[in-house]
Amino acid sequence: MTTTLESITTDNVLPASTAVVIIGGGIVGVTAALTLAERNIPVVLLEKGHIAGEQSSRNLGWIRKTSRHLHDVPLALAADRLWAQMPERIGRSVGYRQAGIMFLAKTEKQMAMHEDWLKSVAPMSLDSTLLTPQAIDARVPGGRGDWAGAVFTASDGRAEPAIATTALANAAIAKGANIIQHCAVRSLSTAAGKVCGVVTEKGEIRCDQVLLAAGAWSRRFLGNQRISLPTLPLICSVLRTQPMEGPTDIAVGAPDFSFRKHQGGGFVITQRGKLDAPLSLDHLLIGFRYLNQLRQQAGFLRISLGRYFADDLTMPRRWGSNASPFEQHRTTNPPVNEQLNQDALSNLRQAWPAFNQASIAESWAGLIDVTPDSNPVIDRIQSLPGLTIATGFSGHGFGTGPAAGQLAADLVSNTKPIVDPTPYRFNRL
Template identity: 70%
Template sequence: MAPTIEPVQTSRDFPASTTVVIIGGGIIGLTAALALSERGIPVVVLEKGRIAGEQSSRNLGWIRKTSRHREDVPLALASDRLWAGMAERVGSDVGYRQSGIMFLAKTDEQLAMHEAWLKSVESLSLDSKLLSAREIDSRVPGGKGEWAGGIFTASDGRAEPSLASSAIAKAAMAKGAVIVENCAVRTVSRSGGKVSGVVTERGEIRCDQALLTGGMWSRRFLGNIGVSLPTLPLILSVFKTAPMEGPTEIAVGGPDFSFRKHKDGGYIITQRGALDAPLLLDHLLVGSRYLGVLRSQRHLLRISLGKHFLRDLALPRRWRAGKSSPFERVRTMDPPVNAGLNDEAQRNLAAAWPVFEQATVESSWAGMIDITPDSNPVIGAVPGVPGLSIASGFSGHGFGTSPAAGQLAADLVAGSEPIIDPTPYRFERF
């Protein structure tokens, strides 16, 4: 089950035409809709299930620059500025707090990786700094772990996934955006080679441009029109504790656990050192592009061949606009929780900060992440399909950058000055 989000009353109308159709109502599609509607551009968001029902409600809520690729940091810095003004912009709290993020290193090798990252972003003047074991103890008291050191960025933070997408959706609607739930987009329609509409399960909507923000489904959507977006899925299991006395407001990532405080005083916890990697046909099709990442990250992956493979195989890869699509078959991707990984996280965390021995698990869930070969998203025009743009492939860190990512997508669609240089995100890099 996904964590519940603030309810939003979306539209019952089904418009015949608009200027921009956004395919997918996660936080990226919703922030793009907000940015477009603020400029007076008519926009319709179509969501196959419920808004933020997939990754955007299931994520940890971390907003970080720490450990991002150098070329991805400008997007994160622009997002920090937008998060800071978000509550005022949308007229309600989104849970944003600049409470800092800390990553811990158990070994000298892990610490050397943090040092190398810090060196790689030297010229960007971030406030990230290395910490000694003693400094870790003083910032996060009560610990028993033995750390080689850590890295801390005070200007990193968190927001609440249970609030953010709903607040952004409501603000976009107040500015004129139309959001329709339970409406899968099957494909785009074209005239004269250019996108002229989208075909949905409820009929066609004519539009000048379409923006695909379908998260892990964007690969399948594009595959049906002959475009290969190289993304692969990973599954992360998460649990939340009941409100408790915790050690810090800082979000802390250890090698084999992470925790951050929830607005209700509970903690959101995960096994940071392990992700489920279900093997799919896509691994055969695009897996070779990931060999570089695999070499350095293999130890994080729990690879399996099982139910996911068969379920995925049963979903069509090609379909006609007049026929039901995979998006109607799977309204919400709700992968099973790996209880074993959650148990590991709880044990590892309690060994490091014994206060967590008292934690009561309140709920748990899992989410499927869309990973690209270089872990950066794709934002911009889809090659060979004039009128279609994309913002997808956020590789497990798109909640934090969503305000600027959605705005960048909106800038590119509207043909206005982009909020940051979009070059690192071009589809053509693959």
């Protein structure tokens, strides 16, 4: 995990009851807690490890509308507004900057995909435009890449994952939320077919509503409740450079690298063209639902049968109210694929020689939870009243996180939703 992640001190005493329990202290759960606290609704957030220990601190920090599905754009636009208001709302900066995002195309086929995307989101009147190779050069000087073109959205941007979620959590606490770290939720308590509490490793809390925002663990948690949520894991490796002069403030994604400026003066870099896909039992159980994605992304995935498979196989899938896998896995820390990081850096150096001076400050990896259509689920579970889930963000939930958390809080508190929740229905999967 990035060494720049801010830590946070939280309460340690479990209350006997509350109105809402949130499971998971990533950006989605924390924003939901902040929203509920602002509405004076008693809320307790429980995190098995530490706030933002998993995806929410390990991501690249991109906040984008570019390349999103048309139906996901309203959530991204709502998130843009929330990011912009954040300093006023929580009393500090989280590094949000609308510095723009550019996706480069090497081939005419890739360029045609950008054009198709732009046509598909025409109803949203975004500020996205197509760029010629000359226009790329003007915006990101000093390049040697041979590009077919690019798509660019000036109002896209970035924030700093290492500070955003913990800053939001501190604000939630200041507004009355109770956040407890190192407290795994084992299972739900039910009465008369409805949720009435949660069983944690420290005891039980009675509540009216539960919001599950447990990231890559949501599938296992729900499986124990006999609810099937299809998600599969992918691992993405990342590196950060020491402070250096770079060619631009824009975040740039090419087919085989991406980079964006880090608040500390360096750049955060990854290999966009390859992701590790560790095989697990779930591939046998639900892998067939991903055939469409596999067809489109076959060349991107490095499928491996290794430690993850063995760990996953020995991890219980049913445990009642006894010790759960969650307290045995406080923070998922997948191995870094240094080769992919090196490949990304060398591809980037060929395209922008300014990165020849880059030296690596640190590297890390994160586990992403992917649904069959790459969009999250933010919905009430009809078969279990009192349970709402917000999960499966498929590698693009940091940018939309503040709006997704607010939407989840809206559903929990029966408030007019910030956007139409229809695209995020559970039963579409």
